[in-house]
Amino acid sequence: MQIPCPLCGPRDIREFTYKGHATYLDRPAEDAAPEAWHAYLHLRDNPAGATRDLWYHGAGCTAWLVVERDTATHAVTGARLAREVKHAG
Amino acid sequence: MADLIARSPAQGLVPVEIGGAKLTEAPMVPIWAVAPYAGKAAALSAALEKAHGLPFPEPGALLSKGSTRLAWAGMEMAFLMGTAPDEKLADHAALTEQSDGWTHLVLEGPAARDVLARWVPVDLSPSACPPGAARRTLVGHMGALILHPGGDRFEILVFRSMAGTAVHEMTRAMRAVAARAAL
Numbered sequence: 064m065q066i067p068c069p070l071c072g073p074r075d076i077r078e079f080t081y082k083g084h085a086t087y088l089d090r091p092a093e094d095a096a097p098e099a100w101h102a103y104l105h106l107r108d109n110p111a112g113a114t115r116d117l118w119y120h121g122a123g124c125t126a127w128l129v130v131e132r133d134t135a136t137h138a139v140t141g142a143r144l145a146r147e148v149k150h151a152g
Numbered sequence: 153m154a155d156l157i158a159r160s161p162a163q164g165l166v167p168v169e170i171g172g173a174k175l176t177e178a179p180m181v182p183i184w185a186v187a188p189y190a191g192k193a194a195a196l197s198a199a200l201e202k203a204h205g206l207p208f209p210e211p212g213a214l215l216s217k218g219s220t221r222l223a224w225a226g227m228e229m230a231f232l233m234g235t236a237p238d239e240k241l242a243d244h245a246a247l248t249e250q251s252d253g254w255t256h257l258v259l260e261g262p263a264a265r266d267v268l269a270r271w272v273p274v275d276l277s278p279s280a281c282p283p284g285a286a287r288r289t290l291v292g293h294m295g296a297l298i299l300h301p302g303g304d305r306f307e308i309l310v311f312r313s314m315a316g317t318a319v320h321e322m323t324r325a326m327r328a329v330a331a332r333a334a335l
Contacts, residue, residue, distance in 0.1 A: 071211065
C-alpha cells in the first residue's frame with residue numbers, strides 16, 4: 064500500500080502512522096454541549112466504501128495528511144495536507 | 153580543564169568496501185536546521201538567496217553552491233550545510249544548529265543503488281531520483297535523510313546515536329549484494 068503524500072510523492076505505508084477518521088479535525092468548541100464532545104470522541108461510522116482519515120508522515124516530511132480511501136476495495140484515491148483541509152473549512 | 157578528544161560519529165566504523173560499493177564518512181561540516189516562521193517563507197527564501205546564493209529548496213530538492221548546500225528536510229524545514237547561517241535569516245526562520253547530531257555517511261559505487269534498495273522504501277532509480285535530490289525516508293527502521301548529488305553517490309544522514317546500526321545494516325546489504333553479483 065502506498066499513500067500519495069502531497070509533498071513527497073507516493074510513499075510506502077511503513078513511513079506513515081494511522082490516527083483515525085478525519086473527524087478529529089472538527090474539534091468542538093470548548094463550551095460545546097457534552098453530546099458534541101461525546102460524538103467527537105466516540106461516535107464513528109463504519110463505512111463499506113469511501114472514507115477519510117488522518118495519517119502522519121512521521122518517517123518522511125512529518126506532515127499530517129487527510130487520506131481518502133475505500134474500505135471495500137482498499138484503493139487510496141488521494142491525500143491532502145491536513146492543514147489545508149482544515150483551513151479550507 | 154579536561155582536554156576533550158573530537159570524534160566523528162562513525163569514526164572507527166568506516167571505511168567499508170565490499171564489491172561495487174564503498175561506505176565512508178563525510179567530513180563533519182556545520183549543519184543548521186532552517187524553519188520559516190508562519191507567513192515568512194517567501195521572505196526567508198529571498199534572504200537565503202541574498203546571503204548564501206540559494207533559495208529555499210522545493211520539496212525533495214538538494215541545492216548547492218560551492219561548499220554550501222541547502223537540502224529540503226521535511227515540511228517547512230531545510231538543512232543548511234557547510235556554513236553557519238547569516239544572522240539576518242533569524243528574522244524569518246528558527247535556526248537550530250544540529251552539526252554534531254547527525255551521522256553523515258557516503259555510499260558510492262556502481263552497486264550503491266542496489267545496496268540502498270535493500271533498506272530504503274523509496275525509488276532511488278535515476279528516473280525517480282535525479283541528481284540534486286533529497287529524500288526524507290527510512291533506512292531499515294531508522295529515520296534518515298538521503299542526499300543524491302549525482303552519479304552513483306548517495307549520502308545518508310541518520311541520527312548520531314544510530315551510527316553503529318547504520319554502518320552494520322549498510323555493511324550487511326553490501327555483503328548480500330556482492331554475494332548475489334558473484335553467483
